[in-house]
Amino acid sequence: MPGMSPTTRRVRNRRGEGDLLRNEIVSAAERLVEQAGGDETLTLRAIAREAGISAPSIYAHFEDLAAVRDAVLDAGFDRLSQAIDDSTSTLDLATDPVRRLLAGCRAYVDFAMREPASYRLLFSRGRPSVDTPDREDQAPPPSDPTSPGLDGIPPAKQHHLDAFRMLIDGVSSCVAAGRSTSTDPVADATALWTALHGAVSLRQHLPKFPWPPLHEATDRFAVELAHLTPA
Structure with missing residues (x-):
């Protein structure tokens, strides 16, 4: 109408900028988690301050604080899997299955020790569990005969278990190459995962205990629990 000032409209983000801001919010939350040693004191206001944005801006990307925490959890699992993948990408699966398995195990424990708060968050109580459906009506994934026990997640x-699947693949590859006598790669990968998790968790809680070198212990776990054999 004549005489009325035009309505001020918010300028839309250029293509890709929305995802960029979302990633910045998650990164800010991750930094706060590491600084505080957990996510118990995490707030939207603190995240916004760390990201250099206003708190209401977060709601354009996340419904609430719980959604941000879920995104932090997802990002942590993705970084863990990426760390393992990066450590093994230069090693040939056919000719170096044992080296790949050992490198992957070392990458796992290195990530846990490098980002202790983020790692603890991945498996802490109160976080969404991999065996808890997002919705009651959500269909389970197709059956995977190589990963029994993972159906229904x-x-x-599903990507929360990528690191575990890499262990299964690693043990299976060693068996295929004649470098492991394992008769149940899934069970042995589970035992190996348990040992790796226990090793880093105990080191974080008892840092002054005279632990053996971490990589030395990690290699021993892999050799014994994956039933590796000499070349």
């Missing part, structure tokens, strides 16, 4: 949380 919601598709949105």
Whole structure:
């Protein structure tokens, strides 16, 4: 109408900028988690301050604080899997299955020790569990005969077990190459995962205990629990 000032409209983000801001919010939350040693004191206001934005801006990307925490959890699992993948990408699966398995195990424990708060958050109480469906009506993923026991995990949380699947693949590859006598790669990968998790968790809680060198212990776990044999 004549005489009325035009309505001020918010300028839309250019293509890709929305995802960029979302990633910045998650990164800010991750930094706060590491600084505080956990996510118990995490707030939207603190995240916004760390990201250099206003708190209401977060709601354009996340419904609430719980959604941000879920995104932090997802990002942590993704970084863990990426760390393992990066450590083994230069090693040939066919000719170096044992070296790949050992490198992957070392990358796992290195990540846990490098980002202790983020790692603890991945498996802490109160976080969404991989065996808890996102929605009651969500269909389970297709059956995977190579990963018994993983059926029923919601598709949105399947990637939380990528690191475990890498261990299964690693043990299976050693068996195929004649470098492991394992008769149950899934069970042996589970035992190996348990040992790796226990090793880093105990070191974080008892740092002054006279532990053996971490990589030395990690290699021993892999050799014994994956039933590796000499070349």
